[in-house]
Amino acid sequence: MEIEPIKECSQTILAIHDVMDLFKGKWKMSIIACLCYKKMRYSELLREVKGISGRMLSKELKELEMNELITRNVLNTQPVAVEYEITEYGATLKNLTKTIAKWGLNHRRRIIGK
Amino acid sequence: MEIEPIKECSQTILAIHDVMDLFKGKWKMSIIACLCYKKMRYSELLREVKGISGRMLSKELKELEMNELITRNVLNTQPVAVEYEITEYGATLKNLTKTIAKWGLNHRRRIIGK
DNA sequence: AGTCGTAAGTTACTAAAAGTAACATGTATG
DNA sequence: CATACATGTTACTTTTAGTAACTTACGACT
Numbered sequence: 001m002e003i004e005p006i007k008e009c010s011q012t013i014l015a016i017h018d019v020m021d022l023f024k025g026k027w028k029m030s031i032i033a034c035l036c037y038k039k040m041r042y043s044e045l046l047r048e049v050k051g052i053s054g055r056m057l058s059k060e061l062k063e064l065e066m067n068e069l070i071t072r073n074v075l076n077t078q079p080v081a082v083e084y085e086i087t088e089y090g091a092t093l094k095n096l097t098k099t100i101a102k103w104g105l106n107h108r109r110r111i112i113g114k
Numbered sequence: 115m116e117i118e119p120i121k122e123c124s125q126t127i128l129a130i131h132d133v134m135d136l137f138k139g140k141w142k143m144s145i146i147a148c149l150c151y152k153k154m155r156y157s158e159l160l161r162e163v164k165g166i167s168g169r170m171l172s173k174e175l176k177e178l179e180m181n182e183l184i185t186r187n188v189l190n191t192q193p194v195a196v197e198y199e200i201t202e203y204g205a206t207l208k209n210l211t212k213t214i215a216k217w218g219l220n221h222r223r224r225i226i227g228k
Numbered sequence: 229a230g231t232c233g234t235a236a237g238t239t240a241c242t243a244a245a246a247g248t249a250a251c252a253t254g255t256a257t258g
Numbered sequence: 259c260a261t262a263c264a265t266g267t268t269a270c271t272t273t274t275a276g277t278a279a280c281t282t283a284c285g286a287c288t
Contacts, residue, residue: 025274026275053275056275078284078285080284
């Protein structure tokens with residue numbers, strides 16, 4: 001008799017795997033959280049997402065845009081400014097980022113407390 | 115005048131970054147979700163976490179153990195069985211895994227629906 | 229006019245992480 | 259004795275992340 005995975009669990013694992021794959025790398029979730037807060041320009045994101053490099057930021061932004069989680073708007077100002085904004089769909093992640101941040105804050109306290 | 119990052123946002127970003135760093139790689143969150151469901155043996159995890167290799171599984175398990183999110187118990191059966199179990203602290207991630215899974219399920223529907 | 233600074237990236241290169249396939253060791257089963 | 263299963267490890271390759279320097283265009287300062 002062949003052993004089968006647990007269905008109830010498999011569904012969940014699959015869903016989690018999808019999410020982890022979509023947000024792979026350490027930066028994407030932070031970028032999303034930033035843009036959930038307000039729309040920002042490239043240079044603002046470089047400042048807010050501490051430690052990220054230009055190369056990584058533009059790579060991550062491209063991927064997020066491809067997944068329709070953010071939009072890139074070139075403003076016709078002189079000189080051009082580029083604004084990144086969360087999409088309606090991207091905004092559905094707000095609750096998720098909050099949950100992560102909440103656990104993270106608690107974890108940080110726990111680690112520091114040691 | 116120097117431009118400063120937004121404090122409210124920075125705290126959140128920092129916390130999220132901590133979490134993403136702790137769970138980097140695509141497997142850890144899935145493993146946690148599995149073990150939140152029930153304690154499992156190495157071979158069970160290999161089956162449940164579809165696509166993971168032995169090398170990756172043991173690496174990830176070691177890291178999760180180091181972070182006190184899971185425990186490794188060698189049972190004195192013949193032949194030895196190894197059981198991985200979520201810790202009390204690890205179990206605080208249950209809500210997070212649920213939130214991720216929920217979004218992931220919805221996302222999967224959206225992608226397939228296209 | 230020349231230099232510096234800012235914005236929004238890109239390029240070339242290096243380092244780290246993930247993935248693959250085969251091997252090891254002990255036990256149990258036909 | 260040959261085969262299979264459990265629990266990994268080792269050696270090797272591929273992919274991803276990270277770093278530092280460069281680019282292009284404009285604006286401000288001297």
